[in-house]
Amino acid sequence: MKKIIAFLVVVFIVGTALKAEKRPDPQPxxxxxxxxxxxxxxxxxxxxGIDKTLETLKQADIHYLCIKxxxxxxxxxxxxxxxxxxxxxxxxxxxxxxxxxYMKNKVExxxxxxxxxxxxxxxxxxVPEYDLLPYVDKKVKEYNFKMAIHLHGPDIxxxxxAKDVWDHVNxxxxxxxMCFDMGHDTRNGNDAVxxxxxxxxxxxxxxxxxxxxxxxxxxxxxxxxxxxxFPAMVNMLRKVNYNGVVSLEHERQMDNPFMGIAxxxxxxxxxxxxxxxxxxxxxxxx
Numbered sequence: 271m272k273k274i275i276a277f278l279v280v281v282f283i284v285g286t287a288l289k290a291e292k293r294p295d296p297q298p299x300x301x302x303x304x305x306x307x308x309x310x311x312x313x314x315x316x317x318x319g320i321d322k323t324l325e326t327l328k329q330a331d332i333h334y335l336c337i338k339x340x341x342x343x344x345x346x347x348x349x350x351x352x353x354x355x356x357x358x359x360x361x362x363x364x365x366x367x368x369x370x371x372y373m374k375n376k377v378e379x380x381x382x383x384x385x386x387x388x389x390x391x392x393x394x395x396x397v398p399e400y401d402l403l404p405y406v407d408k409k410v411k412e413y414n415f416k417m418a419i420h421l422h423g424p425d426i427x428x429x430x431x432a433k434d435v436w437d438h439v440n441x442x443x444x445x446x447x448m449c450f451d452m453g454h455d456t457r458n459g460n461d462a463v464x465x466x467x468x469x470x471x472x473x474x475x476x477x478x479x480x481x482x483x484x485x486x487x488x489x490x491x492x493x494x495x496x497x498x499x500f501p502a503m504v505n506m507l508r509k510v511n512y513n514g515v516v517s518l519e520h521e522r523q524m525d526n527p528f529m530g531i532a533x534x535x536x537x538x539x540x541x542x543x544x545x546x547x548x549x550x551x552x553x554x555x556x
Contacts, residue, residue: 299331300542306512308538309366311477311519312338314527320354324361326528330535334515336367336395336475344371344385351388366515367475369395370420370449376405383409395420395449395475397429403438403446410445417446418474423454424486431458432465436472447472451519453479456498457488463502470510477519478538490521492530494537504538504545 301308310332315323320341327335335358342354358365368389371382379402386394392415398406410417419439421429429435432455435448450473452462466473480496481488494500507516518534520527 300539300546303546304508304542306476306507307334307515308332308478308535309334309336309515309517310531311336311517312341313370314518314520314524314531316340317524320357324357324363326531327363328361330531332518332535333362334364334366334517336369336515336517337365337389337391338369339371342368342389344381346385346388348388351390355390365389365391367391367393367395367418369418371396373398373402373406375399376402379405379409383413383415386415387413392416393418393474397422400428400438403442406446407442410443415445416474418449419447420449420477421451421454423451423457431455431460432469432473433460436469439472444472447474449473449475449477451477451479452498452503453477453481453490453496453519453521456481456484457486459484462498463506466503466506466512467510470512473512473514475514476512476516478516478534479519479521480534492520492522492537493518493534494541500538500541501545504541 310327368386368391373379373382382394395418397420406417419429419435421431421435424430439446455462455465480491480493480498482491482496520531522530
């Protein structure tokens with residue numbers, strides 16, 4: 271009987287010690303070691319409110335959000351903006367940009383810049399009409415903001431790909447560039463990896479996306495299920511030293527996008543990790 275009691279005491283002591291031991295934390299997100307940051311484009315949550323958006327970002331360990339106007343209206347009061355920013359801060363989220371914002375006249379350009387100023391960001395993801403670009407040039411000089419023009423692929427006859435944006439802004443202020451949507455660029459028949467290399471000096475924001483084909487018939491799918499070469503894309507991000515945000519814009523099953531978001535973020539992080547490991551191995555063998 272004494273042996274049984276002694277055994278139980280030992281089991282109790284060991285069990286108590288194990289419970290007291292701090293459990294190890296998970297490894298940090300792999301992009302922690304990269305120049306670029308991983309974020310989320312607000313349009314992903316077009317059918318959901320800001321609370322569900324922030325909950326999803328926290329679960330995915332994402333800390334950067336491009337703010338869309340259906341979450342924070344362009345007409346928001348200063349008090350509403352203050353409360354919105356406080357909610358982001360409470361959830362560990364940084365609103366790093368606003369948009370995309372469409373601009374069809376000078377009044378809408380003025381409104382976009384003033385909105386960004388009141389929100390407290392210095393990057394506007396925008397879609398101004400072509401003939402407004404000289405006025406946008408004037409505004410970026412006035413506000414010292416960056417304008418990242420969102421490209422749209424073959425579906426819209428305005429800014430279909432990276433080359434089109436480049437051709438229209440290359441002679442303007444260097445703070446006017448593009449939001450490089452790799453999916454739409456691919457759907458317009460381009461190699462997104464090579465376009466990142468070619469136009470990186472004017473790329474201020476990136477939409478992470480995969481598509482099924484390099485024509486208008488291609489459509490958006492979970493990252494890793496399409497035709498974009500993501501190991502090459504990640505390595506090119508490093509090569510050009512891109513230090514902005516790569517934001518997932520998930521555009522599939524948008525009534526219930528959450529499994530697709532998790533799969534896409536997980537795949538992209540896996541690519542980051544695997545290519546980091548290959549780089550370490552190459553450096554080890556040098």
